[in-house]
Amino acid sequence: MPAPNPPLTTRARSAHQLLDAIIGQWRNECASQGSRLYCHPGCAGCCSLQVQASWAEALLLAEALTETEQRQLRGYVRRLLALTRQQRDYKQLLAQVRQQLGSCPFLAADGRCAHYSRRPLACRALYATREPHYCTLDFSRLSSAEKQTFLASLDRRLVDFPTHYAAAPRQFAASLEQQLLQHQQQWTGHRLLGNLPLLVCLAGRPRLRAALQQHATGWLGRLQRRWPLLLAANSNSADADSLPRQHFSP
């Protein structure tokens, strides 16, 4: 696939590099303070959570897909859209995606991300402060007492309460994601973010990609009306910051 929009993908790469550098420093500080993080290569517990990405990041990932991966991605997205049509509630959709679709379509058989260097900010920023078991746990099945015990066990200075994921990397990532969206607004006249597999699938369509490189209010409106639980788009810079944030939701 030809490079669709070099300035946007270049910005996405820079944001990824910057976040990695910031997180590197933060991890050193965590280690010096004795805060333990449980993430390690090959642990893909969080890769069955829904991932939110910006359009720039979707373009970057779409550039790297092989034809086989594109075909597999289209199959995954068809199943995702079928599930979405049956849901009105975002939390229920997240649970259904996890139970019925399983892991992210970019997760390789060895439990590693097949496009690790191009994974979005949301993936880079997720650090578990509890054992891997908690990353795959269905919290809706816990009793009220079990939930209270879990919440009481969290280090509130470290976590993005009420999750067991560290707050600081997610805050850095959210700020960089906003910068990417602002850049997209300046470059194309609109902002677009949402479900990673769906956005990457859309980024693989030349006509749509070309339309979204310009002021494409009609396309954006249609996309958002079709999949309001999966995409958030905005072509009005005045209220662009009101795009809903739907990062991971355990």
Ligand code: SF4
């Ligand atoms: S893009 Fe990679 S790191 Fe992110 S959820 Fe998918 S497989 Fe995991």
